[in-house]
Amino acid sequence: MNHPNQARDNEILNKFKIEDALKITPNGYRFSLKFKRALWLASSKLCAYCGNEVENHKSMNVDHFVPKSKGGSEAFDNYVCSCSYCNLSKQAVDMDEFRIRMSISKSPLKGIINSAQLKQLTEIGVKLPFEIQKFHFEQVLEKGVVF
Incomplete structure (x- = not known):
């Protein structure tokens, strides 16, 4: 199965450690703005699913490609740039x-x-x-875009 992390520039994300990407809060954790910006740029500012442009990294949703409830991990290769609509539609x-x-x-x-x-x-x-329909990341991979 194709994976969205194959359709982005992972070199941008290689500068991060997981502890730099996640910020612990009293309510759990959140992604740092630095990491969200890097993921947004690595994804060409596009939602991995619909391909629509995400206005900025602050409005971007970090989606777990494999939901945590289905065994997905807290690893960079499981994080995907997503617009709000796709993130809310996908759920788990x-x-x-x-x-x-x-x-x-x-x-x-x-x-x-x-x-x-x-x-x-x-x-x-x-x-x-x-x-x-095919997802945006699948269309990118079909075109043979390699970072």
Whole structure:
């Protein structure tokens, strides 16, 4: 499976130690602005999922590509530059479920059916005006962009 960290400039992130990226707070932890800026720049200021430009590193969300609830780690290769919409949409679901959700949101089915309904309908053979979309990082990797 392709991974978003293959579609960014990881040399920018190699300057960091995990303790420099995470700041412990009374409510858990947060990512330092220096690290968020580096991840934002390493990702060409684009959301790894939708490819939309993220306005600045302060508004960027750091997403865990593999959610912590699914065994994802606190490691640089698991952190992804994400826009707010994608981060909120993804929540803690796996990539297949998120891909279906995002594909529905870009289709004529938006607001009509959800991913569970789509799966049920396709299982019984209903043809829908729907196409599975690729994430931005997958499109970048297909183009052969190498940092």
